[in-house]
Amino acid sequence: MSVAIRLTVNGERHDLTVGATETLVSVLRDRLGMTGTHKDCCMGICGSCTVLVDDRPVSSCLLLAAQIDSQSVRTVEGLERDGSLSPLQEAFLTFGAVQCGYCTPGFLMTATALLEENPRPGRAEIVEALKGNLCRCTGYKKIVEAVEAVANG
Amino acid sequence: MSGCRFTVARTAAEAVAGLAEADGEAHIIAGGVALVLLMNEGLLQPSWLIDVSRAAELQGIDVADDGAIRIGAAVTHREVAASARLASVCPMLAEMAAEIACGRVMNRGTVGGSICLADPQGDPPAALLALDATFRLAGPEGGRDVAARDFFRDLYVTALTENELLQHVRIAPPPTAHRGTAFGKYAARQAMDYASTVSAAVSLARDPADGSMSDIGLGLGGCGTIPVWPQKTEAALRGRRPDTEAFAAMRAALAEETAPIGDMLYSADYKRHVAAVILERTIKAAYRRAGGGGPDP
Ligand SMILES: Cc1cc2nc3c(=O)[nH]c(=O)nc-3n(C[C@H](O)[C@H](O)[C@H](O)COP(=O)(O)OP(=O)(O)OC[C@H]3O[C@@H](n4cnc5c(N)ncnc54)[C@H](O)[C@@H]3O)c2cc1C
Numbered sequence: 001m002s003v004a005i006r007l008t009v010n011g012e013r014h015d016l017t018v019g020a021t022e023t024l025v026s027v028l029r030d031r032l033g034m035t036g037t038h039k040d041c042c043m044g045i046c047g048s049c050t051v052l053v054d055d056r057p058v059s060s061c062l063l064l065a066a067q068i069d070s071q072s073v074r075t076v077e078g079l080e081r082d083g084s085l086s087p088l089q090e091a092f093l094t095f096g097a098v099q100c101g102y103c104t105p106g107f108l109m110t111a112t113a114l115l116e117e118n119p120r121p122g123r124a125e126i127v128e129a130l131k132g133n134l135c136r137c138t139g140y141k142k143i144v145e146a147v148e149a150v151a152n153g
Numbered sequence: 154m155s156g157c158r159f160t161v162a163r164t165a166a167e168a169v170a171g172l173a174e175a176d177g178e179a180h181i182i183a184g185g186v187a188l189v190l191l192m193n194e195g196l197l198q199p200s201w202l203i204d205v206s207r208a209a210e211l212q213g214i215d216v217a218d219d220g221a222i223r224i225g226a227a228v229t230h231r232e233v234a235a236s237a238r239l240a241s242v243c244p245m246l247a248e249m250a251a252e253i254a255c256g257r258v259m260n261r262g263t264v265g266g267s268i269c270l271a272d273p274q275g276d277p278p279a280a281l282l283a284l285d286a287t288f289r290l291a292g293p294e295g296g297r298d299v300a301a302r303d304f305f306r307d308l309y310v311t312a313l314t315e316n317e318l319l320q321h322v323r324i325a326p327p328p329t330a331h332r333g334t335a336f337g338k339y340a341a342r343q344a345m346d347y348a349s350t351v352s353a354a355v356s357l358a359r360d361p362a363d364g365s366m367s368d369i370g371l372g373l374g375g376c377g378t379i380p381v382w383p384q385k386t387e388a389a390l391r392g393r394r395p396d397t398e399a400f401a402a403m404r405a406a407l408a409e410e411t412a413p414i415g416d417m418l419y420s421a422d423y424k425r426h427v428a429a430v431i432l433e434r435t436i437k438a439a440y441r442r443a444g445g446g447g448p449d450p
Contacts, residue, residue, distance in 0.1 A: 001156055001159070005157045019157070019159050020157035020158060020202060021192060021198075021199065021202075021249055022157035023189060024302075042190075042193040042194075043193065044186060044257065044258060046189060047257065053260075056231075056256075057255050057256050058259045058261050059258070059284060061193065062186050062193075062261070063185055063186060063189065064159075064182075064185055064190045064202075065259065066159045066202075066204070067182065067185055067204055067206065069161070074220075102411075110256070110257075113256075117316055131255050132254060132255025132256060132257055132258070132345060133255075150190060
């Protein structure tokens with residue numbers, strides 16, 4: 001059975017008819033073609049599917065699209081402004097915080113939410129906020145440094 | 154597209170009506186963190202989901218002047234962790250919620266979802282056992298109260314019948330001004346090793362005259378097939394000061410009352426050992442908050 005929902009994704013309204021059990025990550029990737037949000041463990045453990053719902057990070061693999069009717073979603077595709085990367089994205093490049101890149105969108109969204117809630121987090125706060133995101137290229141140091149650079153603006 | 158129905162309940166009554174109409178075929182969904190994981194793993198193919206995350210009676214945290222607490226079932230771990238009022242009346246709850254997984258899980262996962270899922274290692278159930286909380290259930294015949302200490306029956310089996318839902322949790326005011334509460338947890342990967350965690354929740358009162366402990370409430374996660382309420386361990390500590398002898402008695406009683414499930418990371422024996430260490434530390438922390446002094450554990 002299908003459910004009619006309205007989502008605002010990166011500021012753009014979408015009226016969608018979804019299956020009751022379709023996850024948000026599938027709707028983003030398979031219906032809206034927004035493949036920036038990565039799908040990996042599907043158990044909420046790795047963090048690569050992290051998106052912001054009403055500005056708070058969530059695992060889009062553990063969330064049905066039907067659960068967030070009329071709410072707003074932000075994905076990695078929404079970070080750039082007028083064709084320019086966000087300061088955080090720039091910092092990821094500068095600090096080499098990207099290796100294989102699979103975990104990157106999740107880290108970017110988690111850190112974006114942190115910086116919006118607390119624009120000047122200290123190192124401990126950054127590490128705490130990122131603790132649920134896994135990078136298997138062992139690149140945490142550079143990721144933390146990139147976020148720190150933005151925080152120290 | 155799946156044949157599953159999805160309805161949003163605006164009130165507890167709407168959810169109860171939906172459950173009755175579905176005649177045992179519906180699942181309540183709150184945050185979805187646990188339920189969608191089961192669906193992703195192919196362990197659950199629901200035919201009807203009733204979303205209670207926005208139901209009116211399931212919202213909000215209220216703390217009365219006397220310290221009595223009401224927490225709506227759909228309140229998220231994030232809300233519990235962020236409530237300054239709750240943290241001042243019952244620090245254990247804020248401490249517990251703040252250590253659940255990470256921000257992503259805290260933002261969606263709910264108190265009611267944790268209770269009704271009844272994971273043996275769940276943190277909210279352990280805390281609510283220690284606090285002797287009361288669960289308000291809504292059902293076709295109206296509401297009924299079930300004590301947390303009566304709610305968890307067997308592995309993933311609770312006192313809920315298929316036509317009922319959890320509406321809110323109530324916690325009585327502290328028995329004395331000299332109460333201390335604390336929560337402790339052990340996990341290898343601090344953020345996400347949920348499946349293997351061992352946790353301890355402690356509520357106790359300290360007699361200002363002789364330093365003895367009374368009104369002891371304990372709850373344990375990861376120590377059995379259900380969240381464990383270790384009554385003999387409480388009795389072993391009652392009336393004593395938190396000294397070497399008291400903790401020896403605690404360990405002896407605890408060994409009788411815990412039967413952890415060994416897993417990929419930790420054996421049952423190891424978890425039993427860790428439970429004693431964590432419980433002792435957490436008792437010391439609660440005692441300190443009750444005005445008992447002493448060094449940080
Ligand atoms: C990666 C990860 C890490 C985790 N770490 C921790 C941790 O550290 N500590 C911890 O305690 N938990 C942890 N959990 C578990 C998680 O926090 C809980 O399972 C979650 O809070 C459940 O809440 P929910 O609202 O998402 O439940 P849902 O998934 O919506 O529901 C769970 C179950 O409860 C039932 N239910 C929900 N609400 C009600 C209600 N009001 N009345 C009746 N039935 C209801 C549903 O039908 C379902 O059976 C973790 C989970 C994941 C995925």
